[in-house]
Amino acid sequence: MVEYLRRTTFAVALSIGGFGLAFAADLTKATTEAEGRKRAAENGARAIRAKAPQQAEQVRALYEDAASAHNAWLDATKAAIDKGEADAAVTDTATKAASSLVRWVAARNQALGEGVLAGKIAERVEADTRQGLIDISAELARKQRRAEANKKAQAAADLSGRLQWKRWSEL
Numbered sequence: 766m767v768e769y770l771r772r773t774t775f776a777v778a779l780s781i782g783g784f785g786l787a788f789a790a791d792l793t794k795a796t797t798e799a800e801g802r803k804r805a806a807e808n809g810a811r812a813i814r815a816k817a818p819q820q821a822e823q824v825r826a827l828y829e830d831a832a833s834a835h836n837a838w839l840d841a842t843k844a845a846i847d848k849g850e851a852d853a854a855v856t857d858t859a860t861k862a863a864s865s866l867v868r869w870v871a872a873r874n875q876a877l878g879e880g881v882l883a884g885k886i887a888e889r890v891e892a893d894t895r896q897g898l899i900d901i902s903a904e905l906a907r908k909q910r911r912a913e914a915n916k917k918a919q920a921a922a923d924l925s926g927r928l929q930w931k932r933w934s935e936l
Contacts, residue, residue, distance in 0.1 A: 792904045795897040800927050802866065802894065806831060809873040810936050820876040824869075825933050831869035832930035834862040839928055842902040843921040849910035851903040859898035863891045 810828050814821050838858035845851040867890055871882045882890065905924065909917045 791900060795900045798897055799901060803928055803930055806869060807931055807936055810933060813873060813876045817876050824872040824876050827869045827872045829933055831865040832932060834865040835930045838862040838898055839925060842905065842924065845902050845906040846909045846917050846921050849906055851906045855902040856899060859895050862898055863895035866894055867891045
């Protein structure tokens with residue numbers, strides 16, 4: 766009986782530990798993807814300014830909207846880290862960030878003469894982006910739930926350093 770309990774406890778510990786590793790990998794992946802989208806958006810804005818200056822003013826508002834929406838999500842995430850839980854503000858801002866990103870990418874592609882982002886592909890990109898942002902917020906809030914205030918502030922600052930979008934004028 767004792768041996769059975771030992772094996773069962775070990776199996777449960779392995780499964781919980783494995784789940785934690787999988788979620789950590791998902792957080793790393795989601796954060797890396799968000800960072801990649803940020804770089805691509807900023808690089809796209811720079812490319813439009815260099816290659817298609819006549820269209821720059823037309824798409825500037827869409828970039829600014831995407832940057833503002835993304836940074837609002839980042840602010841909601843920092844608040845979630847501080848509170849130790851993600852709330853409706855995270856979901857709302859993630860939804861807005863994802864939809865404004867898709868609008869920006871469509872305009873960027875059109876201005877640069879690249880493939881159009883539309884239809885089912887655009888819907889999938891938007892859904893995946895939204896879920897990735899929500900996952901980042903929820904997992905970071907969960908991980909920092911019991912942390913001291915200075916550790917929470919550091920986690921929020923680290924995230925901002927990686928994911929804060931620049932304004933058009935800063936590019």
